[in-house]
Amino acid sequence: MNPPPNGPPDRRPGGRTARVRAQVLEAVRAELGEHGYEGLTMEGVAARAGVHRTTVYRRWQDVGGLLADVLDAAGEDDWAPPDTGSLRGDLTALNGEIHDSLVVRPSIPQALMAASFRSARAANAQQRLWEDRYQRCEAIVERAVERGELPPDTAARPLLIAATAPLYHQLVLLRTSSEPHLAAQAATTAALAPTAGAFARPAPDVEP
C-alpha cells in the first residue's frame, strides 16, 4: 500500500500506520459491499476496521476522502485490456468485463461512481482512474490499426467511448434490466462505424 496521493506524504510509512490504512480501506470496501454507498458511514468504517473514529476523521477527513483513497488504490493494479485478435472481439470482451463488474450486486464500481458525485476529492480520483483505464485501452485500437482493420488516422478515444458508453449509460444511469446482448451490440456498432468514416482524427477542418 502506498501513501494516498491526496493527503500529506506518510512520514512514517512503517508498521502501525500502514496497517491502519490497510484495515480502513478494506473496511470501506466491505461496508460498500454490504450496505452500498448510502450506508457508508465514517462510524461504521472505523468500527469495522477496529480503529477509533477520530483516527479516520483525521487521516481522511470525510467519506469522500476514504473513497478517493480506495479509487487511487484501484488504479495500482496490472489490468490490461483483452486481446482476442480482432477489434470487434476485443471490444466485445472489454464490454463483457464492464458488464460483469456493473451487474454484480453489490457493485463496487457503481458505488464509487455514485460517491464521486458527492465529493470533489473522490471525483478527482475517479477521473484519474477513468483516464488510466482508457489510456490502457488505446492498445486495442493500436493493434487494430496495425492489423489493418482501422485506418491509421483513427482517433482512439472517441471510438473507445462510443463502444463502452452505451453500456455504462444503460446500467448506471438508465438502470434498465441488463440485456445479455448489450455488450456485443455496442461493441459491434463501434467497430462498424469507422468503415462508414467516423472517428477520423479532427485533422484540418474540412467543413467551413
Added chain:
Amino acid sequence: MNPPPNGPPDRRPGGRTARVRAQVLEAVRAELGEHGYEGLTMEGVAARAGVHRTTVYRRWQDVGGLLADVLDAAGEDDWAPPDTGSLRGDLTALNGEIHDSLVVRPSIPQALMAASFRSARAANAQQRLWEDRYQRCEAIVERAVERGELPPDTAARPLLIAATAPLYHQLVLLRTSSEPHLAAQAATTAALAPTAGAFARPAPDVEP
C-alpha cells in the same frame, strides 16, 4: 401541480396544501442550484420554503422523496425532440440540448442523477423520466424511416442510446472538459452506423 405518484393521494388538493407543495418543490430546485446536491438538506429546503421542518419530513420523508417529486414534476412538461428534416440533424440538435443542460452550472439534471444513486425512490422517478424522454425521442427514428434514411426494421432505442450515451458518459461520468464538437461527433457516428448494418432489430437470431 398534481399529487406526487409516490406518496398517498392528496385528500385535500386545494389551497394551502398545494401551495406548500409548490413552495417546497421550488425551494428544492433553488437549493439544488445554489448548493448542488450535496448541499441539499431538509432543513434548508424547509427554511427557504417558509415551512416548518416537520411538514417536509412528514410529506416527503427524506431528500430522496423530495427529489422523486421534483423528477415526477419534470416529466409533466410538453417537451418534444427537435425536428430538423434529417436524422443526423435531429440527433445533433438533440445532443446539443443535452449538452447545454449538462454543462450549465449548476446543472439540475446532473444533481438529479447524482441523487438517484442515494435514494431508491428518486432512482425510480429518474427511471420513469428517462423512459418518457427516450419514448418521445423515438419519433426521430420513425421520421427517418419514413424519409427512407433508415431501413424499416431499425431498432429505435439502441440507435438513440448510441447517439446520446457518449455525451452523458463524458460529461456526467468522465467529467472531461466539454469539447464543443462532442455532440455532433456522437450524433454523426450513430447516424452512420446503420449504413453499415448496425441496429437491425434482433429478429430471428441469424448467427449460431
Added chain:
DNA sequence: CCACTAGTGCGACAACTGTTGCTTTAAGAT
C-alpha cells in the same frame, strides 16, 4: 538501548438530524 515525536486512543463536547405528542389552522362538506 534510549529519546523523540508522528500517529492513535480516549472522553467530552457542540451542532445537526430526525422523531413524537400536542396544538392550531384552514379546506371541504353539510
Added chain:
DNA sequence: ATCTTAAAGCAACAGTTGTCGCACTAGTGG
C-alpha cells in the same frame, strides 16, 4: 355559517456526526 378533520405549526427530545484537548503507544533515528 358551522362542523369535521387533514394538514401544518410548535417545542421538546434522543440519536448521530464531527471536533477538540490531552494522554498514550509505538515507529524512527541516534
